[in-house]
Amino acid sequence: MKNKSSSAENEEHGGEEMDSELHELFLDELADLLCRVALELRAGQLLTAPRPTTLEEKVRRRLEKQQDHLFTFLEHADVD
Numbered sequence: 001m002k003n004k005s006s007s008a009e010n011e012e013h014g015g016e017e018m019d020s021e022l023h024e025l026f027l028d029e030l031a032d033l034l035c036r037v038a039l040e041l042r043a044g045q046l047l048t049a050p051r052p053t054t055l056e057e058k059v060r061r062r063l064e065k066q067q068d069h070l071f072t073f074l075e076h077a078d079v080d
Contacts (some may be wrong), residue, residue: 036074043070 051057060073063070073079 036071039071043067 002029009017044067047060049060
């Protein structure tokens with residue numbers, strides 16, 4: 001009978017460890033998502049303001065057109 005109790009205790013603690021690991025992974029993913037959203041919002045702010053020189057404005061327009069693809073590297077681990 002003692003073996004069953006010990007086994008149940010091990011499973012219970014293992015389950016708590018698993019929950020803790022999953023919780024930590026969830027929080028990491030959530031933090032990454034929040035950073036990504038903040039980055040995209042800031043990029044949007046920077047890319048909508050007109051620039052003072054012709055060259056800067058050309059770069060701004062080019063980046064604005066590519067805005068949907070600027071942060072693709074954040075979604076793919078294989079991209080350096």
